[in-house]
Amino acid sequence: MSDTWAILDDTDSRIVYQGDWQIGGRNVEYNGTTHGLKGTADSSASLDFTGTQVKIFATLDSRKPKNPNPIVDINLDGSLALRYAPDLSSTIQYQQSIFSSSILNEGNHTLSISSGINTSNAIWLDYFEYLPSNTSTPAPFPTSSLTSGQASGHPPQKSLTVGGIIGIILGVVFLLGVVLAVVFLLWKRKKNRVRHLKQYRDSHSGEH
CATH class of the missing domain: 1.20.5 (Single alpha-helices involved in coiled-coils or other helix-helix interfaces)
Known part of the structure; x- marks a missing residue:
């Protein structure tokens, strides 16, 4: 397992968006870009990754008093991992960690995000982080039935032990x-x- 987090911006081509998403971004956000998720039932985003843990960071909109707070369903490998319902404040909150998974098995995983309520208060996806799986394993050391001395044409050397x-x-x-x-x-x-x-x-x- 790697100990270096990989970062994916919201504009990364590996993220698949469906439905109604708004494009935004400010200098204080990662790479200056975000995707805004508002309350549309068919709006979702999914990410396939190979790793052992994943996190989501987002910008939380300032609350519009006449609209309810957003509710977001976060699914991991087809199962609901979190129903996120932030309590929005009067100010915008940047680079907020809205989800952090537990340690996952090595291998491929699918993370998806969808809106659970109709509202004009938005959650703006900023970036994802995940711990990549180790994709390469060291080659096994070659073994032989011959001892090192026999393989080189010389009799094997005997080393003295403490008992000897x-x-x-x-x-x-x-x-x-x-x-x-x-x-x-x-x-x-x-x-x-x-x-x-x-x-x-x-x-x-x-x-x-």
């Missing part, structure tokens, strides 16, 4: 212990022979 290193150290210590033990035994045997020889000489020295 410890085993080598213990083996060296053991061999060193054996060598020291042998040296000690030889030294002790030699010492005993010297002592016995001295005792023998001492015992026979009085006979001469």
Whole structure:
């Protein structure tokens, strides 16, 4: 899923308008353009997109007291997602977020907007935002039944593990212990022979 929002102006060719829409726009609006939806039953707009979330931004008209507030039905993938009924004020409200979907499944979706009441108070579509789906996936890393050493014509190299290193150290210590033990035994045997020889000489020295 992408984390960069794509922006579609109300004049984007991917938005399909039907019915009675008024073209407007001021400098404070996105790209200076809007499409005004008034209360006409057959007026609607739809957008097909590939993504995981979508938002709608609009300009809310200043209220005309003799007319009811607009009601807009927003459908997502054929189901009613929101019935939007703003409480218009005496001033125009620009770039208002009128709809934000929940997180959607990766893939294609259809968003549609239609008027739910007859009124001259308008909602002016300004722009859409959506999070695009990831359309490309990384190629899998090639695998082979041969090891790296066999594939290159050389025998595979073996790396020492921690257990192997410890085993080598213990083996060296053991061999060193054996060598020291042998040296000690030889030294002790030699010492005993010297002592016995001295005792023998001492015992026979009085006979001469």
